Amino acid sequence: MPVERLMPTQESADLVDLTRSIVERDLRPRVDACEKTASFPRDVFRTLGRAGLLGLPYPEEYGGAGQPYEVYLQVVEEIAAAWASVGVGVSVHTLACFGLLHAGTEEQKRRWLPDMLGGELLGAYCLSEAHAGSDPAAMRTKAVRDGDEYVITGAKAWTTHGGNADFYKVMARTSDTGGKGVSCFLVPADTPGLTADVPEDKMGLTGSTTATMLFDGVRVPAGRRLGVEGQGLPIALAGLDSGRLGIAAAATGVAQAALDVAVRYARERETFGKAIIDHQGLAFLLADMAAAVESARATYLAAARLRDAGRPFSRQASIAKMVATDNAMRVTTDAVQVLGGAGYTKDFPAERYMREAKVMQIFEGTNQIQRLVISRSLGRY
Incomplete structure (x- = not known):
């Protein structure tokens, strides 16, 4: 039964109605088959992006909708009620875009955010490692400066959208000063040396791929670092x-x-x-x-x-x-x-x-x- 919601504006109420119509048309008819076959519905995220639902809490000047977080979260809830793998995916994608908005330069934001928020570029978030899940300061993945590039080596575990994302928000160690030695990078999926391990065989959320991402000497331009060195954590x-x-x-x-x-x-x-x-x-x-x-x-x-x-x-x-x-x-x-x-x-x-x-x-x-x-x-x- 539809949830009775008290939305802050008529526009936000219309967004919930739009979400429900997309859910009924594009998500609910496919959820059972995709979850049964562990198929990742990449096209669904494009549909949500083109409808303006991937950029709800982001500023309009970068392609977002400028909506309060209370509105965005209720849209996520509506999506997850129909298809949890997609609802979680929307949350992860929003998280992958967060660092760019808050720590990126104006040039970086204008260059990449519109396609991210429009669903053309799907994001993933690389923080956890096999030995450092709840203790990210213990990460071992390194990013070594080499001229105008960084060379990233290591592995990131439990990556939602791993192998299906178009970019990865990666935390890597740029110095040995504990939590203060971690920096943040946006790494394109097609960068040489970046591969996805065999996806995890999970008990649930099977329509959402989870994999360890392997970084074997991945070269990333310094212009893809977000913020200054050491600001990653x-x-x-x-x-x-x-x-x-x-x-x-x-x-x-x-x-x-x-x-x-x-x-x-x-x-x-x-x-x-x-x-x-x-x-x-x-x-x-x-x-x-x-x-x-x-x-x-x-x-x-x-x-x-x-x-x-x-x-x-x-x-x-x-x-x-x-x-x-x-x-x-x-x-x-x-x-x-x-x-x-x-x-x-x-x-x-x-x-x-x-x-x-x-x-x-x-x-x-x-x-x-x-x-x-x-x-x-x-x-x-």
């Missing part, structure tokens, strides 16, 4: 606060989809002469699921409104990511329970939602890391 971490909100919105979309399936089934399935939704035990379970979805949405919107107001929102972003993804795991698990044996089969999407929800507790910082961020912020009061 602050760029990465600043973007992660916003990225966590994207994942919170995507998780809420998955939870909403699971709730919708469960409610629809509970209305139609009968036992002991009445619909199972009329049995109090099951009705209360559905009520708890609805409350979890609504509270997740309210939490990520509260954080987004702080961001839109230019106020600190790091703690609230971690809370939103943790609450929304934990709630999504619980709601999707309960949706399988509501459907009973049918929920354990692939005849219904409930089992897929449950598999998709699990990883959302892990990426963009595990929920244990979110609890660490939250608790540390409390200690500063």
Whole structure:
């Protein structure tokens, strides 16, 4: 059932309506086949970009829509409710563009942002390494200056869109001074020496390719470095606060989809002469699921409104990511329970939602890391 949204403007309400129409026309008819065959829907991102939905929170002067983050996140939620792989992909692409907007020169922004926001150039984000997932300062991938170029060598794990992206936002070590020795680069996908390893065989989000990216002496012009040397980790971490909100919105979309399936089934399935939704035990379970979805949405919107107001929102972003993804795991698990044996089969999407929800507790910082961020912020009061 459509979510009742209170949008800040008529324009933003129209954007949600546009999103829903694209979802019904271009996404929902393809999701089952693509997820079954692990096919990456590159053309869908072009469609979203050309409709203006990939650049919603970015300035109009660079091809964006100049919309508040609270609007962008609700669009992500609508997309993820239909197809989580694409919703997560939109969030990752937005994160891949973040460093260019906030640390790039005017020339860099005008050169690359319009095609990125228009969907012609799809982005990926290379921060994690096999030994340095939650500790990015421990990364070993190096970028060595050689005249007007940098030579990048190393490997970046868990890269969403790995092997399918057109550019990679890469964090690499330019000095041995810990977290202060990391720099940020935009690396084109066709650069010699850059290859994707065999994609990960995942339990969910199979329509979204995840692969380790291998950098074997990849030469990148110095003009593709964002900011100054050593600024890479602050760029990465600043973007992660916003990225966590994207994942919170995507998780809420998955939870909403699971709730919708469960409610629809509970209305139609009968036992002991009445619909199972009329049995109090099951009705209360559905009520708890609805409350979890609504509270997740309210939490990520509260954080987004702080961001839109230019106020600190790091703690609230971690809370939103943790609450929304934990709630999504619980709601999707309960949706399988509501459907009973049918929920354990692939005849219904409930089992897929449950598999998709699990990883959302892990990426963009595990929920244990979110609890660490939250608790540390409390200690500063």
